[in-house]
Amino acid sequence: MTFNIRTEKQIRPEDTATQKEYVAYCKKVHHYSPAVQKLLTLSEDYIPDAERAYKNGRNAVWCAANNYQPPLLYSLGVIPVSYTEMGRYSQREELLIAEDYYQFPAETCSMVKCTVAQWHKRINTGTINRILGSASSCEPFNLAWEVMGEQGYDIFNNEVIYRGPTVDGERLEQLIGFMVEQMLDVALWLTGRRKIDESKLRYEIVRKNRLLCKLKRVLELRTARPFYMKSLAVILTLNVGLNNYFGQPEEYEAAIDELISELEDTPVRETDQKDVIPLVWAGGTGQEFGVYEAIDQAGGAILGLRSGPFRLYREDVPPLESLARWVYGNSVAGAGVYARNVLAAEVSRLKARGVILYGYIGCSFASVDREMWRRFFHGQDLPCLNLEGSFQTGLPTGQVLTRVKAFVEMLAA
Numbered sequence: 001m002t003f004n005i006r007t008e009k010q011i012r013p014e015d016t017a018t019q020k021e022y023v024a025y026c027k028k029v030h031h032y033s034p035a036v037q038k039l040l041t042l043s044e045d046y047i048p049d050a051e052r053a054y055k056n057g058r059n060a061v062w063c064a065a066n067n068y069q070p071p072l073l074y075s076l077g078v079i080p081v082s083y084t085e086m087g088r089y090s091q092r093e094e095l096l097i098a099e100d101y102y103q104f105p106a107e108t109c110s111m112v113k114c115t116v117a118q119w120h121k122r123i124n125t126g127t128i129n130r131i132l133g134s135a136s137s138c139e140p141f142n143l144a145w146e147v148m149g150e151q152g153y154d155i156f157n158n159e160v161i162y163r164g165p166t167v168d169g170e171r172l173e174q175l176i177g178f179m180v181e182q183m184l185d186v187a188l189w190l191t192g193r194r195k196i197d198e199s200k201l202r203y204e205i206v207r208k209n210r211l212l213c214k215l216k217r218v219l220e221l222r223t224a225r226p227f228y229m230k231s232l233a234v235i236l237t238l239n240v241g242l243n244n245y246f247g248q249p250e251e252y253e254a255a256i257d258e259l260i261s262e263l264e265d266t267p268v269r270e271t272d273q274k275d276v277i278p279l280v281w282a283g284g285t286g287q288e289f290g291v292y293e294a295i296d297q298a299g300g301a302i303l304g305l306r307s308g309p310f311r312l313y314r315e316d317v318p319p320l321e322s323l324a325r326w327v328y329g330n331s332v333a334g335a336g337v338y339a340r341n342v343l344a345a346e347v348s349r350l351k352a353r354g355v356i357l358y359g360y361i362g363c364s365f366a367s368v369d370r371e372m373w374r375r376f377f378h379g380q381d382l383p384c385l386n387l388e389g390s391f392q393t394g395l396p397t398g399q400v401l402t403r404v405k406a407f408v409e410m411l412a413a
């Protein structure tokens with residue numbers, strides 16, 4: 001398998017206004033990889049397919065679609081539909097709906113405003129009308145769920161999932177027991193029965209572990225072939241797909257199998273090892289896709305992520321307990337130090353030259369974590385770029401693009 005990004009005429013990052021255009025471009029750039037093209041299609045079709053399935057009688061629920069939710073929900077026969085994937089349908093109009101109709105203050109995070117507006121546009125359309133939230137999310141989201149509840153959505157919030165930096169031993173066991181009860185409450189809300197089918201949940205845990213191992217393999221193979229998969233495809237495959245399989249578990253796994261075969265068949269190029277600037281992406285999925293193009297064109301390669309497959313689910317304990325243990329042993333267990341440890345491990349595994357810390361404008365929560373991580377990595381003489389972008393689609397600002405290019409070029413120098 002040969003590949004060369006120069007076969008496709010490059011677009012200018014500052015021209016990538018719509019995600020649709022950029023995904024189409026990205027598929028052309030990956031003309032040599034049917035697997036990457038399939039993953040991009042799965043990502044594109046995730047929300048419309050799930051809404052169509054719901055209208056055809058499948059059970060589905062809006063949720064973060066990460067953490068404990070996908071294995072539990074799939075085992076209950078419910079499609080986890082990620083509301084964080086609705087940014088791609090949102091533009092300025094959505095911000096105005098949130099601000100003018102719902103009177104969200106202008107400084108509220110754009111992610112919350114866009115998501116609220118998307119739900120608003122779906123009222124009385126016969127689509128998915130349930131939202132599974134979590135009180136661990138930020139205050140703006142708690143407010144969003146309350147507002148949507150008043151609009152007729154069926155809302156369920158589980159309690160705070162938070163493990164402080166020193167929580168261990170008996171206290172941790174209490175938290176795990178608490179989480180198990182919380183998940184049974186979710187099952188009751190979704191199915192009317194405070195019960196789960198252990199064999200189905202075990203099946204999902206085994207599937208998740210299998211996929212975590214496969215994605216680990218993808219990342220290992222990418223280390224030697226850093227330019228095979230470009231930034232957008234990497235972020236979508238790992239930040240989104242690995243969490244929820246884009247609502248299509250079998251198709252996602254088949255595409256990952258195909259990707260592994262493609263990578264294994266791709267010879268390692270010595271020049272790539274010389275040219276590559278290994279980067280770790282520490283943040284959510286930015287919606288201004290031009291940022292990814294700017295990284296690619298400057299010669300950067302996102303080889304590590306905060307959501308990297310670093311921990312398997314235990315298969316030697318009852319499946320609900322396994323989910324709860326994974327939640328509290330995960331990078332999003334609570335205190336920012338857990339995610340920082342994962343980032344630090346990725347940096348060291350990849351000998352990364354820089355970390356890109358990405359968050360959304362108006363998010364005071366993540367910005368605190370980002371600042372702590374920036375200070376930590378600076379203490380280790382590792383350059384970090386702290387970027388803030390918008391959740392709605394649109395042209396990346398010139399300032400963001402200039403900073404991305406300047407950062408990657410500085411690392412190259």
Ligand code: SF4
Binds near residue numbers: 111112138139141366
């Ligand atoms: S980006 Fe920050 S403020 Fe916005 S939804 Fe996420 S945690 Fe909340």
